[in-house]
Amino acid sequence: MSTGMFDHDTGRHDTGVSQAEAWLARLMSPECEPHERAAFEDWLAQSPDNISAYLEAERTHALAAGLGSDDLLRAAAQAARRKPAQARGNWKSWLPAAAAAALVIAVATATLWPRPAEKAVVQQFVTAQGEQRQITLFDGTVLRLDTGSEITTRFDGRQRLVELERGRAQFVVAADPDRPFLVKAGPGTVRDIGTTFQVSRIDGQVNVGLLEGRVDVSVGSGADVRRSELAPGEQISIDGNGAIGSKQPLDLAAAHAWPQGDLVFRQRRLDELLVEMNRYSQVQLRLGDPALGSLQVSGVFHAGDQEALVAALERGWSLRAQREGAEEIVLSRPAQ
Numbered sequence: 001m002s003t004g005m006f007d008h009d010t011g012r013h014d015t016g017v018s019q020a021e022a023w024l025a026r027l028m029s030p031e032c033e034p035h036e037r038a039a040f041e042d043w044l045a046q047s048p049d050n051i052s053a054y055l056e057a058e059r060t061h062a063l064a065a066g067l068g069s070d071d072l073l074r075a076a077a078q079a080a081r082r083k084p085a086q087a088r089g090n091w092k093s094w095l096p097a098a099a100a101a102a103l104v105i106a107v108a109t110a111t112l113w114p115r116p117a118e119k120a121v122v123q124q125f126v127t128a129q130g131e132q133r134q135i136t137l138f139d140g141t142v143l144r145l146d147t148g149s150e151i152t153t154r155f156d157g158r159q160r161l162v163e164l165e166r167g168r169a170q171f172v173v174a175a176d177p178d179r180p181f182l183v184k185a186g187p188g189t190v191r192d193i194g195t196t197f198q199v200s201r202i203d204g205q206v207n208v209g210l211l212e213g214r215v216d217v218s219v220g221s222g223a224d225v226r227r228s229e230l231a232p233g234e235q236i237s238i239d240g241n242g243a244i245g246s247k248q249p250l251d252l253a254a255a256h257a258w259p260q261g262d263l264v265f266r267q268r269r270l271d272e273l274l275v276e277m278n279r280y281s282q283v284q285l286r287l288g289d290p291a292l293g294s295l296q297v298s299g300v301f302h303a304g305d306q307e308a309l310v311a312a313l314e315r316g317w318s319l320r321a322q323r324e325g326a327e328e329i330v331l332s333r334p335a336q
Helices: 014-028 032-044 048-065 069-087 093-109 252-262 270-278 290-294 306-316
Strands: 121-126 133-136 143-147 151-157 160-172 179-187 188-192 198-202 205-212 215-219 226-230 234-238 262-269 284-287 294-304 320-323 330-331
Touching: 014 032, 048 205, 143 188, 151 330, 179 198, 188 198, 188 252, 198 234, 205 215, 205 226, 205 252, 226 234, 252 262, 270 284, 270 290, 270 294, 270 306, 284 306, 294 306, 306 320, 306 330
Parallel strands: 160 179, 284 330
Antiparallel strands: 121 151, 133 143, 143 160, 151 160, 160 198, 179 188, 188 215, 198 205, 205 234, 215 226, 262 294, 320 330
16 A cells, blocks of 8 residues: 555655655654555565664654753754854855754764664564465564464564464574564563474463474573473473473474464374364364264364365264354264
């Protein structure tokens, strides 16, 4: 989405810097409308250079806003204004004063005002039931978001922070030695050390699985912090109370499959399998007899393909499927 004000073809804002300054002015205006803010977010997402330009424009504006309250800078500016008035016929006579005033402003800006922290660029991503989405973040990190998931990213000059509110995500993290990459999920924090890893937060349970590289998983802070470093092929879980479990082997086949839209089950309880498959479809599979939940099932199924799963259960486990309305299928024992 774009507005004519920022059309590249007009030539009015032919650099990222000028566009950033124009966006800043518009966003600060009380007349700024919601569709313009959406267009601004689209512009930010076009290039990391746009983000840098906008943060620089914000920083310059913040520094300029502070100049009016400083006596030293105000006096220097007044001196620069008086000199031209006293020597209108000779512009060279007041040029040194103007240059001196500019130097005072530059020095004071560097010494009296510490460089402010870059304002965080915040984005939110949500997937609907049955939807998977691949996203490239501002720093080049590739994110794969699973069905029914929600994350919020906050990137600034100090760190890259992702909060997983619900669902599951895979991260292929771009290298940036100056800004750590952190993922918060419930009580746990995952710190990337150059890696590919997955984090899930489902029904209050947090799980972290590592495919490549290293990650540090921690709970708590200060003297109470508890942490564990994972190696490739390991996973760890954190319960809703913040208790961190022991490291366990990661099912690499299953971990590699779900980002491709497939689900791998190895001797999984039927009730657990149905919970996982139901996350991807409006058509929900139910058990007519809870005792069927203990059946052990293995197989590879495309996420959301309920009909294929039902057909496999009918053939391999002799279950009977009864459709109850448009969005429910009940599984039961075969009729005697």
